[in-house]
Amino acid sequence: MEAVGRQDTAALLRERGLRVTAQRRVILEAFREDEGGHLTADEVHTRASEPLPELARATVYNTLAEFVRAGLLRPIEGRGATRYDANLDEGHHHFRCIRCDRLFDVHPVGVDALTVAEPGFRVERTQVLLEGVCSECDAVPA
Amino acid sequence: MEAVGRQDTAALLRERGLRVTAQRRVILEAFREDEGGHLTADEVHTRASEPLPELARATVYNTLAEFVRAGLLRPIEGRGATRYDANLDEGHHHFRCIRCDRLFDVHPVGVDALTVAEPGFRVERTQVLLEGVCSECDAVPA
């Protein structure tokens, strides 16, 4: 929601016990600059390569996994490549357009009870994915 | 829920407008014989290869996609390989154990309101995935 300055990026990394490197900074900033903030590893690589052309794909994968462990990102698994969500708000869920494959944040009504414990299972995470056609694609005949 | 005989398998395929072939029959029967019915393409291939050793992997993928289009299976996307669900009951959702990676059917309380239309999006499908540790894995120290 709130835009965070570049200098804060380093502080955020340090806060989470992560070493500050140029790679981590540009990767984290790629999410801040993205409207919506739902990027695939490949998209992150493309964007972060602009300021840092030497950046290897493997580093992107390693770093994204690191960020997930540190609680900076949340992986959204679905069709094809995994997308990473920088919006850590527990109350939101996702809508994927089956036409354009984009991912949107949504706040559906009536999902709050989902945190209810399931007997026999220790629930640690909940992922709600709505699928359909977004208004933009719905306007197109095809 | 109810076990369906082999002879019904062919009828079911015909009903859905699908040609009846040995491959499709053994693939569909693999789901009936599986407790829980959440198989990956590879698991389907392994099981269906028993009665039909010539069965190619590509055929399994093609056939599963066909079955999804025909409404016989529902794809459950998540970490790693996609699992296919033979339980078409709209009211159930899934729990994945992050230790053993198995998928269980669950009926969490309070999810009914999820079918609520999301303004601006035409929702066609809803996928709720709970993640955590199953009771079986929870009993193991590691």
Next chain:
DNA sequence: CTCCGTGCAAAGATTTTGCAGGAAC
């Protein structure tokens, strides 16, 4: 200085595609 992160390349896993032969209807 020490440790951890990075880059490179290669392998691994999953899924898709093209085409010719063959079976279902």
Next chain:
DNA sequence: GTTCCTGCAAAATCTTTGCACGGAG
């Protein structure tokens, strides 16, 4: 007989791994 499915093999996609160098703390 016509149409659609299957098998084979190869490629495309997405992700992980091993190892040596180099920069962060």
